[in-house]
Amino acid sequence: MNPFTLEGKKILITGASSGIGKQCAISCSQMGAIVILIGRNEEKLIKTMALLSKGDHQYYVFDVTNYPEIESIVKEAVDKTGKISGFIYSAGIEIPMPLNVTQPEHYEALFATNVIAGFEFAKILSKKKYSDESGSSFVFIASIMSTVGDSSLSGYSASKGAIVAGIRSIALELANKKIRVNAISPAQISDTKMTSNKFSLLNKEDIDKIYDRHPLGLGSAEDVANGCVYLLSDASKWITGTNLIIDGGYSAK
Numbered sequence: 240m241n242p243f244t245l246e247g248k249k250i251l252i253t254g255a256s257s258g259i260g261k262q263c264a265i266s267c268s269q270m271g272a273i274v275i276l277i278g279r280n281e282e283k284l285i286k287t288m289a290l291l292s293k294g295d296h297q298y299y300v301f302d303v304t305n306y307p308e309i310e311s312i313v314k315e316a317v318d319k320t321g322k323i324s325g326f327i328y329s330a331g332i333e334i335p336m337p338l339n340v341t342q343p344e345h346y347e348a349l350f351a352t353n354v355i356a357g358f359e360f361a362k363i364l365s366k367k368k369y370s371d372e373s374g375s376s377f378v379f380i381a382s383i384m385s386t387v388g389d390s391s392l393s394g395y396s397a398s399k400g401a402i403v404a405g406i407r408s409i410a411l412e413l414a415n416k417k418i419r420v421n422a423i424s425p426a427q428i429s430d431t432k433m434t435s436n437k438f439s440l441l442n443k444e445d446i447d448k449i450y451d452r453h454p455l456g457l458g459s460a461e462d463v464a465n466g467c468v469y470l471l472s473d474a475s476k477w478i479t480g481t482n483l484i485i486d487g488g489y490s491a492k
């Protein structure tokens with residue numbers, strides 16, 4: 240059997256309405272998985288659904304920071320599809336802002352969406368009644384900002400560093416339940432809303448500088464999705480607690 244296949248796996252994906260999460264949903268379905276999509280924008284979720292390979296996929300319109308309702312979404316998905324064998328946490332926000340104007344509520348918003356909601360999902364998905372007994376894999380989309388810094392990104396970087404630090408402990412705690420937990424840290428991805436929003440605030444010189452920092456050019460959502468497929472597949476069955484850097488050489492400089 241091809242160890243890279245996702246045939247028979249059921250994978251829940253947050254942030255599936257856009258960018259990296261959307262591409263992860265498409266790539267996982269192409270590799271044979273049944274996917275359960277989560278996002279706030281129903282119109283965009285329906286567009287993602289239309290791009291999936293054939294299968295009994297589902298979507299839920301849900302704000303991940305509505306912590307008390309996470310379990311009811313997971314329960315409904317499991318009742319319909321069966322136990323979950325993979326999870327991609329790609330919901331995320333970036334609030335680029337110099338330190339001197341950043342307020343506590345900006346840090347709180349970044350941590351709520353980027354970290355706390357993801358760890359709440361991990362807590363619930365790791366329950367015996369929701370988790371595939373043959374094993375499962377959780378993948379958190381962090382950022383290269385977990386590892387290196389940049390100006391105007393103190394809150395965002397801190398939240399991404401928190402993911403990478405937190406998943407190590409979660410990985411150790413869940414290993415005896417046959418659940419692997421890893422992060423992926425991409426540098427700049429060209430084809431997502433987050434990037435187009437960021438670039439709309441920058442002048443040409445600053446955008447050129449971002450391109451210059453990537454020896455292999457900017458990445459695509461597919462470059463990240465391919466890493467997710469690997470970490471969700473049995474080909475990575477001995478990998479847990481790691482941060483897979485997918486950055487076109489950004490951090491090699």
Ligand SMILES: NC(=O)c1ccc[n+]([C@@H]2O[C@H](COP(=O)([O-])OP(=O)(O)OC[C@H]3O[C@@H](n4cnc5c(N)ncnc54)[C@H](OP(=O)(O)O)[C@@H]3O)[C@@H](O)[C@H]2O)c1
Binds near residue numbers: 259
């Ligand atoms: N783009 C990059 O260059 C880059 C680089 C490194 C890391 N990342 C990380 O990759 C992840 C995906 O980013 P992206 O570039 O694909 O951005 P994107 O196109 O803006 O997508 C972000 C996704 O997160 C969802 N989301 C945000 N807040 C949510 C909430 N409260 N509840 C439910 N869903 C929520 C959005 O859903 P709705 O639109 O439906 O609300 C959307 O599907 C993020 O964690 C980001 O930090 C991105």
